[in-house]
Amino acid sequence: MDKKQIKEKLLKNKKQWAYLIGGIVCVIFGFFIASIWGTQRENMGLALMAIALWAIGAFMAYRGFKQIGDTDVVIVGTKKPDTPVNSLNIYAKKDKTTGTIYSEKIVFEMVEEPLGQPQQCTNNGRWYYVHLWNIETEALEAFALPDSQFFDPREFANVIKMPAHNKLFERQISTFQKVAPWIMVAAFGISILGLVMTTPVG
């Protein structure tokens, strides 16, 4: 892991904590604004600001929490090229003693005499030649996809989902369970109304 990679990783970690702490600060500040509004009750802008701060704070805190659990993989080895590149090359290597083939790397490189037709990389909109390393000849060759159609990933999605089978095991919901959220929404609304009605003005 070189210095740049370490710096990037630390920066990402800092960002996660910044989101989390920023979110919590927003929520606390929202409470502060809400308390000011509670004493005056005249400026509805303060109430809206408090709600907006809570919403933003909750979103930021959620994002921070979510990212903290994510693990990163830092690839050590080939560095990002600093020079111009024109090709995307896929390499594999063969262990000559055992005959086993390993996937070695995918890398953007400059190739003096590129082969085949350039293809557009939709991530950056640039065009690159795509090559595959031939283990036997130890040279790059133009990469071409196989023409045969075998197992369509769309059909395979159904095998993964098993929709008809899953339907049999779906949770049965009673009528009460269906209306329960609405009952709670009504109860919450009534309680908020009660809170407003019982709060003395001024």
Added chain:
Amino acid sequence: MNPLGPPKERRTQLYFRDDGKFTFRKLFIEDTFLIEKVRDDIIKGWKHFYKLQFPFAGLKGIPADMVTLGFDRDIVLDPYNIVDAKDKPDKHKKINENKWITDVADGQRYKAQNKPHSMFMADKLTIFLGVATVLVALSIGIRAAWG
């Protein structure tokens, strides 16, 4: 530890499109499959083999990751034949006659049977509103008691 539960696992796929373009994209991994989702619906799936992951150091705008190759005409793209033939679906049999595919389907079937019922969003909302209602009612009560 993530207080919101385990993060979804994702890996990068180098996806070759039929129109001659290619894309580095992050896909979710579920049950050893790389899956493409639209909202919560799985629309495409590829088998994810560890052996077919290529280290990729990244390029500007494309983050570094272990990358697998994929396209739309098969669920495994293995140009070097790195994975043993017995671990891959037999390409000479149809999808509904293929033992490898039927084994996957069986696994998914048993998984669906054994899956515990998770809470729906509506359940979570009901609990959240219930707690909030109790808190508001308590605050009204406390204030009334203090006069």
